[in-house]
Amino acid sequence: MQHLDTLIYAGWIIPVEPENVVYEQHALAIQDGRIIAVLPSSEAVRYFSARITYRLTTHLLIPGLINTHTHAAMNLLRGFADDMPLNEWLKDRIWPAEQTHVDREFVADGTKLAIAEMLRGGVTCFNDMYFFPDVVGEIVDQVGLRATLGMILLDFPTIWAKDANEYLKKGRQVYETYRDHPLIQTALAPHAPYSVSDESLKLAKAMADELELPIHIHVHETASEVEEAVEKQGERPLAHLEKLGLLSPQFMAVHATQLKNDEINLLAEKGVHVIHCPESNLKLASGICPITKLQKAGINVALGTDGAASNDDLDLLGEMRTAALLAKGFSKDARSIPAATALRMATLNGAKASGIDHVTGSFVPGKSADVVAIDMVDIETQPIYNPLSQLIYTVGRDKVTDVWVAGKHLLKSRTLTSLDIHDIKAKTYLWRDKILSTSSIANGETP
Amino acid sequence: MQHLDTLIYAGWIIPVEPENVVYEQHALAIQDGRIIAVLPSSEAVRYFSARITYRLTTHLLIPGLINTHTHAAMNLLRGFADDMPLNEWLKDRIWPAEQTHVDREFVADGTKLAIAEMLRGGVTCFNDMYFFPDVVGEIVDQVGLRATLGMILLDFPTIWAKDANEYLKKGRQVYETYRDHPLIQTALAPHAPYSVSDESLKLAKAMADELELPIHIHVHETASEVEEAVEKQGERPLAHLEKLGLLSPQFMAVHATQLKNDEINLLAEKGVHVIHCPESNLKLASGICPITKLQKAGINVALGTDGAASNDDLDLLGEMRTAALLAKGFSKDARSIPAATALRMATLNGAKASGIDHVTGSFVPGKSADVVAIDMVDIETQPIYNPLSQLIYTVGRDKVTDVWVAGKHLLKSRTLTSLDIHDIKAKTYLWRDKILSTSSIANGETP
Numbered sequence: 001m002q003h004l005d006t007l008i009y010a011g012w013i014i015p016v017e018p019e020n021v022v023y024e025q026h027a028l029a030i031q032d033g034r035i036i037a038v039l040p041s042s043e044a045v046r047y048f049s050a051r052i053t054y055r056l057t058t059h060l061l062i063p064g065l066i067n068t069h070t071h072a073a074m075n076l077l078r079g080f081a082d083d084m085p086l087n088e089w090l091k092d093r094i095w096p097a098e099q100t101h102v103d104r105e106f107v108a109d110g111t112k113l114a115i116a117e118m119l120r121g122g123v124t125c126f127n128d129m130y131f132f133p134d135v136v137g138e139i140v141d142q143v144g145l146r147a148t149l150g151m152i153l154l155d156f157p158t159i160w161a162k163d164a165n166e167y168l169k170k171g172r173q174v175y176e177t178y179r180d181h182p183l184i185q186t187a188l189a190p191h192a193p194y195s196v197s198d199e200s201l202k203l204a205k206a207m208a209d210e211l212e213l214p215i216h217i218h219v220h221e222t223a224s225e226v227e228e229a230v231e232k233q234g235e236r237p238l239a240h241l242e243k244l245g246l247l248s249p250q251f252m253a254v255h256a257t258q259l260k261n262d263e264i265n266l267l268a269e270k271g272v273h274v275i276h277c278p279e280s281n282l283k284l285a286s287g288i289c290p291i292t293k294l295q296k297a298g299i300n301v302a303l304g305t306d307g308a309a310s311n312d313d314l315d316l317l318g319e320m321r322t323a324a325l326l327a328k329g330f331s332k333d334a335r336s337i338p339a340a341t342a343l344r345m346a347t348l349n350g351a352k353a354s355g356i357d358h359v360t361g362s363f364v365p366g367k368s369a370d371v372v373a374i375d376m377v378d379i380e381t382q383p384i385y386n387p388l389s390q391l392i393y394t395v396g397r398d399k400v401t402d403v404w405v406a407g408k409h410l411l412k413s414r415t416l417t418s419l420d421i422h423d424i425k426a427k428t429y430l431w432r433d434k435i436l437s438t439s440s441i442a443n444g445e446t447p
Numbered sequence: 448m449q450h451l452d453t454l455i456y457a458g459w460i461i462p463v464e465p466e467n468v469v470y471e472q473h474a475l476a477i478q479d480g481r482i483i484a485v486l487p488s489s490e491a492v493r494y495f496s497a498r499i500t501y502r503l504t505t506h507l508l509i510p511g512l513i514n515t516h517t518h519a520a521m522n523l524l525r526g527f528a529d530d531m532p533l534n535e536w537l538k539d540r541i542w543p544a545e546q547t548h549v550d551r552e553f554v555a556d557g558t559k560l561a562i563a564e565m566l567r568g569g570v571t572c573f574n575d576m577y578f579f580p581d582v583v584g585e586i587v588d589q590v591g592l593r594a595t596l597g598m599i600l601l602d603f604p605t606i607w608a609k610d611a612n613e614y615l616k617k618g619r620q621v622y623e624t625y626r627d628h629p630l631i632q633t634a635l636a637p638h639a640p641y642s643v644s645d646e647s648l649k650l651a652k653a654m655a656d657e658l659e660l661p662i663h664i665h666v667h668e669t670a671s672e673v674e675e676a677v678e679k680q681g682e683r684p685l686a687h688l689e690k691l692g693l694l695s696p697q698f699m700a701v702h703a704t705q706l707k708n709d710e711i712n713l714l715a716e717k718g719v720h721v722i723h724c725p726e727s728n729l730k731l732a733s734g735i736c737p738i739t740k741l742q743k744a745g746i747n748v749a750l751g752t753d754g755a756a757s758n759d760d761l762d763l764l765g766e767m768r769t770a771a772l773l774a775k776g777f778s779k780d781a782r783s784i785p786a787a788t789a790l791r792m793a794t795l796n797g798a799k800a801s802g803i804d805h806v807t808g809s810f811v812p813g814k815s816a817d818v819v820a821i822d823m824v825d826i827e828t829q830p831i832y833n834p835l836s837q838l839i840y841t842v843g844r845d846k847v848t849d850v851w852v853a854g855k856h857l858l859k860s861r862t863l864t865s866l867d868i869h870d871i872k873a874k875t876y877l878w879r880d881k882i883l884s885t886s887s888i889a890n891g892e893t894p
Binding site: 076078079080082083084085086089113116117120121279281282283284285287288311312313315322324325326328329331332333334335336338339377379380382383384385386389390393394396397398421424425428429431432435436 | 564
């Protein structure tokens with residue numbers, strides 16, 4: 001009989017690998033933060049004892065969800081600008097608010113709010129793109145979840161850096177700080193082809209190659225972005241990025257709502273990952289990423305919520321549902337993106353896109369114990385014919401009760417163990433008042 | 448100082464009428480099940496005392512949500528068939544299961560499960576179409592919420608009736624039973640133009656005219672439905688229904704995903720109501736109802752979840768969000784269906800479609816006190832710049848804490864006061880086992 005750190009008995013376990021499998025009455029054996037085994041409860045009783053044993057008989061366990069595109073700190077701007085198209089939303093509302101308010105404290109408080117929301121919704125890993133990634137890193141390290149810090153790159157000065165060289169220099173410092181961290185990695189995060197020059201993109205590519213890091217970028221988010229690029233440089237952004245040599249299996253193309261068939265073939269050929277953010281794309285009327293076609297072309301499609309200013313939540317369970325529903329409606333094929341595929345997009349595919357699928361994304365022995373427990377006992381999820389279907393089509397994130405990252409219990413019966421939720425709320429109230437006081441909303445304009 | 452039954456102080460109140468208004472620090476005054484006033488809390492303190500006073504300072508009050516199209520009892524088939532197109536889903540899975548299992552008990556237990564789910568999600572009124580409307584009526588009466596019972600009509604025999612005459616005769620009995628009920632009304636509910644003959648539709652129309660009742664019907668749900676009608680009768684179903692004289696302000700056209708511009712004009716001209724069920728339409732890949740165009744044409748658009756076998760929830764808060772997001776994405780206009788319009792669709796527009804907007808659907812003095820309290824204190828809904836935006840884009844139905852219908856407190860701090868949730872769960876387990884035991888799923892086929 002082997003003695004373990006943790007043994008979790010569950011009503012159901014969905015390992016993601018193998019795909020489309022649901023184990024009933026199984027247990028997850030955890031040692032040193034890693035998965036040792038997924039096995040029938042009847043066997044677990046005989047082979048294992050543990051320092052802590054959980055008996056979650058009405059629960060379903062899934063691998064921790066991976067939010068492969070977000071701007072965490074923007075949680076403080078949730079609901080600040082609604083029912084507006086991307087250009088107007090960004091240029092008239094979001095950028096001015098950011099210019100006035102974003103500093104280290106904003107990023108610290110906003111990121112904590114976002115992480116609290118994500119953990120309470122079963123997200124154990126996020127791929128961030130925002131200012132002050134060093135601050136985000138400190139918080140991620142304190143809280144104990146998993147993240148990819150984006151070394152943001154823009155061609156205009158912000159509070160974070162004044163030019164491409166400084167952005168990259170500061171990014172490199174973040175990389176150096178976290179290069180050996182077990183839960184934190186970094187990625188080059190040039191904002192978009194329209195906001196970063198060719199010269200800067202080349203520098204980012206060189207640095208990505210040197211440090212063997214992913215490149216995380218918004219691309220083909222809207223039709224107007226593509227049209228403007230064609231006007232300015234005579235070709236579509238993806239064609240241009242290909243010429244610059246950026247497209248590769250290290251490339252995460254976020255949004256990609258505007259794709260011709262030859263572009264889909266190009267992405268497939270180059271091994272590019274597409275990060276689908278359906279709710280943000282719908283809300284900003286940016287377009288719809290053709291994920292049914294992308295999947296058929298063999299492209300790895302992961303899921304992101306985008307920032308809370310355009311979604312307006314970091315609810316990856318909801319995003320899976322939207323992705324599955326929208327793919328069926330948009331492709332006119334009700335078989336498109338079945339439940340198992342939606343779950344894979346929010347777990348293993350996100351890990352693959354981030355280059356960490358050897359570490360997380362499925363319950364394969366040896367991988368990190370990044371685990372989410374979902375209580376299926378409430379009437380909203382009953383009856384249960386197929387727990388995988390219930391997970392995608394009926395579970396609300398309020399049913400997430402427990403979350404572990406690398407075996408550490410970060411959400412315990414819905415209580416966050418490494419974040420002070422009262423402090424987060426208090427600071428959020430303060431930021432709201434401060435942001436409102438400098439905004440036209442305060443003067444009676446509908447936000 | 449006037450003494451009332453109930454006084455509810457709230458952080459915010461959204462009355463729906465007037466539109467796009469949020470009252471801060473207001474109170475709702477209730478007497479004899481009706482709204483007496485919506486007024487600033489500072490005034491309510493001076494003018495009113497009450498037998499019961501609630502102080503919901505972190506809450507938002509909205510009028511009870513109206514689910515304008517559902518098949519409540521089908522909750523027992525939630526998740527029974529997924530990732531399949533409508534025809535296959537209906538003919539290969541749902542109809543056979545129904546033929547085997549539907550009886551008075553199935554409808555009673557399924558409807559209770561559905562009502563429990565709806566009340567816990569802020570739904571105070573539903574427009575039902577299913578077998579045994581008499582049983583649905585009994586339960587609605589016992590529980591105390593509001594409903595429109597569909598007098599179902601099909602052209603093939605079922606356990607409920609053998610032919611059109613019997614369907615209508617039994618429907619009329621249901622009408623007679625509930626004609627003076629304060630919370631229950633009835634509607635003619637012919638299933639669809641493809642499943643009900645012209646002769647039967649004419650009988651339904653005559654009865655609707657005689658009894659002054661709405662007609663509630665699935666129409667233009669899928670492209671193939673329309674194509675088949677054109678093949679069989681040489682015209683599209685709406686044109687055919689128009690010839691039969693059915694289109695009028697008493698007509699509720701459910702789904703309507705296939706609409707040409709002249710059909711939109713026809714619906715507008717005839718005062719037809721369209722019941723939009725976006726999640727069901729997406730999941731079954733039926734098509735997308737062009738609600739942005741319908742709104743512009745002046746058509747009253749209400750919202751329905753459809754049955755849980757095709758959604759898979761009866762979550763009208765979620766449906767509002769999907770409707771708002773999808774309309775923006777589909778119309779390529781981020782201004783389409785702003786938050787206030789989405790809320791109106793799920794409240795006042797539903798009441799209008801059902802012919803009960805003089806009774807419910809908004810907080811207008813004299814209307815029934817159908818009230819939903821939503822707690823906005825959790826981090827998922829913070830910060831709050833505009834509570835209306837938060838309601839549509841961030842609130843999950845788990846934030847619904849209290850529900851009143853006609854002043855009766857049916858959900859009290861998330862506890863149902865007129866339903867036994869343990870009994871509902873126990874019966875749901877039994878039905879699941881029974882349905883699985885006669886299904887191919889039991890033989891290992893993925894559902």
